[in-house]
Amino acid sequence: MTQVAAANATHDCRKSFAEELLALAREDERIVAVCNDSVGSSNLVAFRNEFPDRLINVGIAEQDLVGVGAGLANGGMIPFVSAAAPFLTGRALEQIKADVAYSQVKVVLCGQSPGMAYGELGPTHHSIEDLSWLRAIADVPIVVPADPAQTRAAVRWAAYHTGPSYLRIPRFPVPDVTPPGTPFEFGRSVQLTDGEDVTVIAAGSLVSRALDAADQLAGTGIGVRVINMACIEPLDTAAVLAAAQQTRGIVTAEEATVTGGLGAAVATLVAQTHPCPMRILGVPRTFAPTGSASFLLEHFQLTAQGIATAARELAGDGPR
């Protein structure tokens, strides 16, 4: 592969998740994977082959899935509870609230294929609500990795964090966006570009698109600060406030409903501390029409072009 091709290559982060989890399992016998008939879709076949006893498959039963995970944690294991994000968070929301968050046990909730990754399978299989739902529950950190490196780092962090966490593992192919050697720091974002005109705060699959938007706008003389906000809870408040103070406005971009995710978190903070113009890009409060994941991102203007348009509006007259 040429260097250019390598730079443009995209990845399914579920693979990185599974590889890192297997590596962890080799190091620490307390690591167990718990799934709901999702051995294949969670990429846990290799884990099962190497550690058959430590792959707990409760069948198609998400409430049981999360409760069993909480019990395994009580018994001294480190459970990675993995299922398609819509079913993990929707079907088992009360278990996440009571058995995991309120009970404060170290369960790593792994939401696979989130956002609109399941495309044509439709809104029943989309997970655009998870960020809103989980942000409403106390004491569950929400981590949305943007690429393979960040996915691996988040998996390793979650295994030894003191309490529960939710990892939203992208399925939609994404390129590498994390500069080599960048550590994953809980509650800290990664600033990817240094623009001073407008800020784009993005998460997950939208980070690479934010970088593309910044490239487009750089050609017109507008400097865009791109921030990868992998931790949605707790939010990197210092980075958000700096952006509010130092640039003309903030665009947020996420593959989730705009009712309560990243954009809402940023807006709540800046409205009460340093109000600034904002554009909140995501899925409006609607059920998506039929279409592939890629089509739906275009449909809702969750593209480099859509982000660039919003950023240009906030930049006003252009470079200052």
Add this chain to the structure above:
Amino acid sequence: MLTADLERARGYLTERKRLQEASTPDAVAALRALSSSVRLADLEMVSRARLGHIGGDFSVVDILVTLYGAVLSVDPLNPDAPHRDRFILSKGHCAGALYATLAHCGFFPIAELESFAQPLSALNGHPNRTKVPGVETNTGPLGHGFPVAVGCALAAKLRGAANRTFVVLGDGELQEGSNWEAAMTASHYQLGSLTAVVDRNRLQQGARTEETKQLEPLADKWTSFGWQVREVDGHDHAELLDAFRPGNDDRPVCVIAHTTKGKGVSFMEDRVEWHHKVPTREQVDTAREELTR
């Protein structure tokens, strides 16, 4: 987080050992006395707080007392010991009975029961493991405790630990589908160290279980899910002690404990309104008298 009553905790550990080695009649006499104390304490708690679930509390007390008094390997002086037996009260609304039992075993001072449901008390209307020692998971919404108990038993199996896991379920609670998911998982994974106790008082919040959504044939349901079933009088300590013995194969054990809601107080027994009714002062006096007879 509440902390142990050291003296009572030491006494409890000694007494539990004694009862485990005692003849059944001796153990039963001691457990009966403990049940009486726990019911009286619970009556005072509900009366003081003007809330609670006294009917279900009184149906489950003898189960709790038998477990803590002579079965569970738990230590109030070291409530997080890794290889402790696990006990989960899935019918978390009967927290009053659990708190009174835990306090009598020294997990925290009995005087703390006076704070039940008071502002900022550790003793919430439903149990919280981050505040009350001996509580394994925060229950309240029904259908939650059983899957967690399955996870506890699975962890023990994976670690090769010998500890047992007990979970107490309300009978009405079995209308929650998550229980049957858990029942399937437990038998699939051959969790012989797990015992689920059904507090079969035949009443739920608004009516009889069989009028609301019938559970019978209940024993057949459990059997068909791959469980050993033992049916006992849930107020007979000797029968409960026998039912709580370990299983003799890899099947998890279901104890269907036939109980009476409001057990021990004539005007509460088997009456649906005492699910969460609060007794008047006169009724408290009558109840106290009946419970100390």
